[in-house]
Amino acid sequence: DAGVTQSPTHLIKTRGQQVTLRCSPKSGHDTVSWYQQALGQGPQFIFQYYEEEERQRGNFPDRFSGHQFPNYSSELNVNALLLGDSALYLCASSLSRDNYGYTFGSGTRLTVV
Amino acid sequence: RKEVEQDPGPFNVPEGATVAFNCTYSNSASQSFFWYRQDCRKEPKLLMSVYSSGNEDGRFTAQLNRASQYISLLIRDSKLSDSATYLCVVIPSSSGGSYIPTFGRGTSLIVHP
Numbered sequence: 238d239a240g241v242t243q244s245p246t247h248l249i250k251t252r253g254q255q256v257t258l259r260c261s262p263k264s265g266h267d268t269v270s271w272y273q274q275a276l277g278q279g280p281q282f283i284f285q286y287y288e289e290e291e292r293q294r295g296n297f298p299d300r301f302s303g304h305q306f307p308n309y310s311s312e313l314n315v316n317a318l319l320l321g322d323s324a325l326y327l328c329a330s331s332l333s334r335d336n337y338g339y340t341f342g343s344g345t346r347l348t349v350v
Numbered sequence: 351r352k353e354v355e356q357d358p359g360p361f362n363v364p365e366g367a368t369v370a371f372n373c374t375y376s377n378s379a380s381q382s383f384f385w386y387r388q389d390c391r392k393e394p395k396l397l398m399s400v401y402s403s404g405n406e407d408g409r410f411t412a413q414l415n416r417a418s419q420y421i422s423l424l425i426r427d428s429k430l431s432d433s434a435t436y437l438c439v440v441i442p443s444s445s446g447g448s449y450i451p452t453f454g455r456g457t458s459l460i461v462h463p
Contacts (some may be wrong), residue, residue, distance in 0.1 A: 270450070279354075279437055280394065280453045281453075328394060342393060343393045
């Protein structure tokens with residue numbers, strides 16, 4: 238039973254570029270949440286997708302967008318990258334309305350230079 | 351005031367010591383509480399849920415104090431392998447039907463020989 242898989246594991250981008258991160262949820266999960274974790278900080282909620290729609294969004298600018306596909310996998314897109322976007326991006330999957338079933342992927346470490 | 355606050359530490363303790371962490375939360379309507387463990391450059395993993403009656407899992411004890419709005423984690427007989435960052439997670443009640451975990455910044459624990 239595969240857990241949450243994220244790709245790529247590491248990425249280096251230049252300021253102003255765009256990036257797409259991918260996440261496949263744990264088998265049986267239908268909800269995907271994205272978090273940004275800066276060094277020395279806790280994960281910060283970006284948004285959550287359920288039934289291919291953004292269900293809730295954290296305090297992130299519109300440069301951050303996402304998508305969920307019919308197979309429940311998800312993408313996180315970030316446009317016009319800033320140096321401050323350098324972080325570990327975590328995807329967590331869960332079964333809708335289940336408070337206890339968050340499973341995290343190992344993350345994508347994005348470095349913006 | 352941040353929604354979830356933790357002392358970042360580090361807590362530097364010898365093997366065999368007992369150590370306790372606290373985490374305060376600001377939303378009195380919060381419903382669910384958890385402790386996650388995060389090893390260096392890895393994803394967070396669920397350590398244990400926190401119940402009002404308190405709960406114990408081996409050397410780990412978690413407690414919730416709703417009146418004072420804090421949760422605690424006690425680790426007895428510390429092992430070298432307990433060295434990690436411990437993240438406090440709070441899930442507020444939600445009118446939208448989605449439950450978004452809010453993470454603290456984590457408390458770093460270093461257990462030395």
